[in-house]
Amino acid sequence: MIMSVKRAVFIDVDGTLTDDISGWEKIHLRFDLEDEMNKNVERFFAGEIDYDQWALDDVAMWKGKSYLEFQEALKNPKLRKGAIEGVSKLKNAGFDVILVSGGLDEMVKHVALSVNADRFYSNEIGHTNGILDGSLTIKVGNSKSDVIKKIAKENEYNLDVCGAIGDNVNDIGMFGQVGYAVAINTENEEVIKAANEVVYTQNFADAAQKVIEKL
Template sequence: MIRAAILDVDGVLTYFRSAWQHLHRVLGTEEWASLNREAYASGLINYRDWALVDALLWMGVPRSWVEVPVTLRRGTLELLKFLRDNDVLVIAVSGGLNYTGIPIREYINYFISNELVLDNDDSLISVKVNVENKNIVNDLINRLGLDWDYVMAVGDSDMDLPMLRRARYSIAYNPVNEEVANAARIVINSDTLYPLIDLVKAILK
């Protein structure tokens, strides 16, 4: 039985793997962003500092520019509705940005991500870092009094490893590398989420 489903957003519910890079592409700040990524990758700055300097590239941009439309992966809403209709608590978690939660907010119970901070004029001024890694979901699971034996976790990247290793029903969806694939009980490679829906139906039966 599954009582809660933890779903990674970027790369699972969306076609793009990074909400940060997607927004850089939309706003034309990719070149400067690559310098920030190199600084983080080389250890010159930590994750929190990287997020702050990355968000500075969008300083003063209006809300309508940073809350860009998100194309959900085929099957996303069907999956979320099916989980909700079967009384499964749905937790969406992202190392990306909170604009990705807009198209799914009516179908989930919890959404955890980093937050773009706007001023009174609805212009971007900073970012609030909530997710440095997916260990953050452990706090929520404990707070809700849930047991990991009744949790399904779906992820695709290294950031998802903590929850994939703890959840009884762990699924690597289009995993980025072998370590992620090996951390999960089941691996799904697909352009849609329909195979995941079929799997959840089988588990719930």
């Protein structure tokens, strides 16, 4: 009996499946913390803190805020054109579609449901009695590499025939684990070097098609 090979495409969310500001930025703007947000951005890009610490420092600023207001701010993310079509194409080609995001569960969940992804992995905000408690469970942090390897092991995916689609430096680790990686709409030289192919398009389905053609 011939056993079928299990394949997946791992997809970033912010800037890849969405054409919108990140969930992090939405929350900072909702709570009028734009100046504090920009300071943490500067610290990260200056190399003073890593991605995990950046996330934890951001969440600490939200302590005491309303969880309901947090949820409201993350509703109805703006999908990139072709997001639903592209995911459907990948699934019809025999791939599981897995969203891997350094963003927040509440927003990523909405995107996963909207595009009919098979699973999603992102970061979980802590809240108690309707109030944000300043904690964060980091499931997708500094590098997506370890996350991809863990998912592959648990689901028996052959990473040599898996794909990835992303747009930013935190996708580089993910790109290095799969057989074919497509970067979308990036100008970052590190991301360009890490990807097998770069596409510049406003239609996510174009990037999905590249993975299908190569794998």
